[in-house]
Amino acid sequence: MKKLLLLSIAFVFLLSSCGSKTKGELVGVQGKKWYPEKPYGMELIPRGAFIMGKSEEDMAQVLNAPTKTVTVRSFYMDDTEITNSEYRQFVQWVRDSIVRTKLAILADELGMGPEDGGIGEYAFKSADTTRMTTYQKYMLDNYSGMGETGYEGYALNTEEDLVWDTSDYPDEYYTEIMDSLYIPQEESYNGQRIIDVTQLKYKYTWMDIEAAARSRDSRRKEFLRTEELEVYPDTTVWIRDFEYSYNEPMHNDYFWHDAYSDYPVVGVSWTQAKAFCHWRTKFKNDDQKARGRQFVNQFRLPTEAEWEYAARGGIEGGTYPWGGPYVISDTGCFMANFKPQRGDYAADAALYTVEAKSYEPNDFNLYNMAGNVSEWTNSSYFPGSYEYASTMNPNADSGDNARKVIRGGSWKDVAYFLQVSTRDYEYKDSARSYVGFRTVQDYMGEEDSTQ
Template structure:
């Protein structure tokens, strides 16, 4: 009994909390807080958790040339998830095909609506009609549909149930033929007997808000919201344009489309396409979670320059490369990354172009190819003096007017200097290259001190 008397206050508080939670009808005048659904951190598929912390960002003092644009600076970054590998052709193709199919289904649904045969042959183009097609003014509307200014009767849902028919011999009717013909290049633009899609027609549209500008400037909210429209197919001609007097047609023809390269990093994507992919990935997952009535997850996005370097170092303070350094070979004289050794011998590391995204050993955070293979876009605008003025807490420079965006990690065609985790480089945001890809991150929701 002495135990209960000594703990009587804690006992009654616990008992009151139990009664409040179990009854669920009254808080009995106590401040118990408003609780939402229990949140369990869920590691996204193919990502690893990078626990936040502080590190010395930038070049060491003995690299006098590099110190000019990357002087040592102690910074802190919060926790986040990062893709284990660079985004692969297979993963990016999922984005491309989803956008491609949605554009085609939109056109098929519009054609079904215009055909005026809503009660006709369901085996023809009508099977692709909008899900809520056929509503008329005589049907009873819900209060939301009738009175809300947010309800848009023209915002109709695509029907994803029937498969798109790609074989011309199986096209079901005349309307279907007309729609599909619009998505293919004309015969005089095709060759080798192949019907080729007009990839310029497949664009992904999404809205973004410049929250930093909105917080610092006056104006209407709409002043800071822009709609982006991005072509989703990668530019395969980069394999030709990046190299003069060089035979790279096989890479141009097959690298993105052939299953042999499924697990290789996607290239030929601009900074804008990488950001569009991240936006789509967020929407794709949250649409699925919404159906299950689960809470939304944080946005997928490109990492900041500081986040990229912190992850690349893998917890090795002062390391030259993700594996430490200072050499690009191990103790058995094997190369530790895919790059251009000896200033010209591409094949010395047994890889002429790119390699699989999970080739070589990961760093201590479990991240593959943070150096070499392909350089990576980050969500930072390039300013050679930025280390002098950025914040020490989650630093980043993002200037929409600055088209130079930072790329990190070096690539299969670079010398080892660009593989160093502190080396900075840039490319213009509208440029696509055969040696630049990307990976995404997602902010961790929770207290980084209590991670398991």
């Protein structure tokens, strides 16, 4: 009997060996073929080396950008600054998530489900999370930023459209939830119902890889960071940035009106820009998951070196994204939106910002890398960082430094700040009427130079 058992095992082993696709060779784990997909609205910036820093006289004598040769890896970059329309998509997603969460919680408390109609149509898809893994709970569409609710991990019903017309509210419970989203009636004017934007908060968790890599503590939880912040832009910057100046129309209309949809978003702090990057990554990967595809890597803010490399557009020693050294073309037109001629804001055909796809792009097909709005980078500002930063993908970043580098100059700046090598900064929790941002995404693999 024992011999028969051994013969059976040997026969099975022989069959499995004969049928093996690897033939016993080390061929590696066979996964799916990865095909890079250029993100919508982005351009591939090929890897390369360049001379970073002031390539001509430092007129301001700040001495914070000595020249050095650095190399950066390939990455995708938005061809324009993030627009009001794109940022509104983020804000509306947060708003809708909060509304759906509130509706589902009340429906659960009332014991109502889809069969009951009304608010029951927005009940949680499933209130049973006992069989879900921690990862499955994490991936559920429930990023409301409402703090602890007791319903973490419950699946929201995103298939039922939200009703915004008051005359179409399905029942009194739905009305109760929707009314809680708006400012009190006594605070409204002109007969308008205005959403209380302080309720629009986004909550997310990220891991501080830099700190974890340099620490001897192997417990991952020590390096997890949770952020919760309001996402609506600070529209008051149009008034607060300029004393004794009439800018109320920009405060009232710039962010939400369709007339400005394709203009760069402003009034967004560095921390809000980081939250947008996290949401954009999640939004894309939720779709990837639904399609059964591999996740993409994160969207993020560019490092200071990446920003300057992209702004130069492959032109060595150029003063501006178009080369330079002049800000006026051979046809007599200004090349960017800034403050020319001793303060004649309108001389370049714009008083404030212009549409994100204005003027000619640089040789990487990126628009407004000089002027329009200054742009947040991921790097912290240290005057002497060029002296000690690495020559490979340099990035002087510090969680203790609240000063973050902004680049490119803006509609209210003189030409000096438009130079690709000029450094400036703002504090990460500040918002300005002249600071926006664009995002990047690392290219995975070795890029094809013919792309």
